[in-house]
Amino acid sequence: MSVSPRARVLVVDDDRALRRLALDVLAEAGHELLEAPDGARALALLRERPVDVVVSDLRMPGLDGLQLLAATRKLADPPVVVLLTAFGSVPQAVEAMRRGAFDFLEKPLPSPATLRRVVERAWRERRSAAAGAAAAEPARDLGLVGGPALDPVRSLVRAVAPRDTTVLIRGESGTGKELVARAIHALSRRSGRPFVAVNSAAIPTELVEAELFGHERGAFTGATAERAGVFEAAAGGTVFLDEVGDLPAAAQAKLLRVLQERTVTRLGAVRTLEVDFRLIAATHRDLEALVRQARFREDLYYRLAVLPLALPPLRERPEDLEPLVAHFLRDLEPARPVSLSPAAWERLRAHRWPGNVRELRNAIERALVLSGGGAIEPQHLQLEAPAVAAPNGPGEAGTTLRDLERRAILEALEATGGNRRAAAARLGISLRTLQYRLKEYGLAGRG
Known part of the structure; x- marks a missing residue:
């Protein structure tokens, strides 16, 4: 994979042997190379001349890799930063990426080619940054x-x-x-x-x-x-x-x-x-x-x-039910206006939506078929009725363990779009057990 033109790369490491190794590896790729033994001198170099990519150790005395990264972000033309870290510092390196670092590599490096490839990707990232920023500007939904x-x-x-x-x-x-x-x-x-x-x-x-x-x-x-x-x-x-x-x-x-x-x-x-x-x-x-x-x-x-x-999850944003339903109706039935009865809206708002937005779309699509062109009523949605507390305490009147298990299976299939393997994983049972339960409850045709 070639990179053209050459990148100007600054290697920063307080370990001279590791710094020389990185320089030798990158020299083979034809890059223009600079070096610094610590973060302070690296920052002085960056203020003197533009650099495309900085490859820096994370832990250094004085100005460390994180502090150097923060300083580069304030430059008029900030470079792309790649950090080198020991495994014990990986969480810190991840935090650095959240703050703007391009990538991190663990030491010792798996191979010289790994470092060359990461620097080449970082160089491509720098050259495409302007185009990427322009692509991200539209403020649509x-x-x-x-x-x-x-x-x-x-x-x-x-x-x-x-x-x-x-x-x-x-x-x-x-x-x-x-x-x-x-x-x-x-x-x-x-x-x-x-x-x-x-x-x-x-x-x-x-x-x-x-x-x-x-x-x-x-x-x-x-x-x-x-x-x-x-x-x-x-x-x-x-x-x-x-x-x-x-x-x-x-x-x-x-x-x-x-x-x-x-x-x-x-x-x-x-x-x-x-x-x-x-x-x-x-x-x-x-x-x-x-x-x-x-x-x-x-x-x-x-x-x-x-x-x-x-x-x-959808249950935590109930105010989104109406715009989502309107969106699905436009998408699924663009040729005619469709309305929901007040009772249908009440059923939608009472449902817990374990399958979230996917379950809602499925319910609307099903209701459009069953309503036969008229207004959508609760029975067209085919959602489970809200649980009713028993008179003598918490629970659901007339609900058996089999009822609850059957409902859980149906909800898992709904949530996974009918994918039996994913539904079994969601329920914490094997695929074979799920297939047995589907047959036992007369649901073999589901999923």
Whole structure:
């Protein structure tokens, strides 16, 4: 991957041997190189002449990497900053990225090529910054329908879109995580390239690595032809990795390597391929809890959680029901006006919406079919009636354990768009158990 013209790169490290190693590695790429043994002298150099990329150690005596980063942000022509850190300083490096650093690399470096690739990406980022900022300027609603509760989301989308930083979108199933990812992509410099979405929870465990990283012909039984993975398919665009918390351990390790090295090795292949992509990940799980339980890699978590973005559930923004319903009616039935009866609106407002916006859209689409062209009534929505407390205490009159389990299964299928594997994960049961329960409750045709 070539970079033209050359970048002016400043290497800052108080360890002379490590500084010389970085300079030698970058010299092979043909960059114009400067060096400084500490943050104070680096800042003096930056004030004398413009620099494209700064590669700096995080921990240095005096002015450390974080302080140097803050100082560069005040320059008239700030450089792109890449930080080098030991593993114990990774949380601090992640915080630096939130403050404006481009990327971080852990020491010792995996390979000389890793440093060269990160500097090349940083150089491309600097050259495309103006175009990316221009792309992020339009003040439209980004397709995110709702009121003030979504204003922080809209602001963050516009702020992160011009940068290539990894974004982690968090929220319950059905809150619109893919819609937000598409908005970020649309406002980014990569908008003219592919947006490749993949749901980790929907891929059989044995096929996850082949789907993400690709495979060669004969790599496994059934691999009758070679296939590119999602990172190759993105080809300069954006990869949206939904339900990243469901990735098996082996795929987590390979994903971490792809994020660090920007290379991918297909299953059954020997050679590695360079890949150019921006990653947006999403999950409804508590990744911090999974890290504590040793079910999710801590180093991968820090790579993903650079810019977290939280989506509120629909039940926490009831004022958005009316604009969302109006939006869905226009989208699903553009040829005629459709109204809802007061009782239908009452049923919508009383519902808890475990499946969030996706469940609401499904309810409106179903009601349009069942209403036969007339006004939408409560029975057309086919939502569960609100729970009624029993006269002798809390609970639901006439509700058995089987009723509650059946309802939970229906809500999980609704929330996951009928995806049985994802519904089973949401319920905390195996896919086989879910299939047995569906048959037992006469729901075999659902999902």
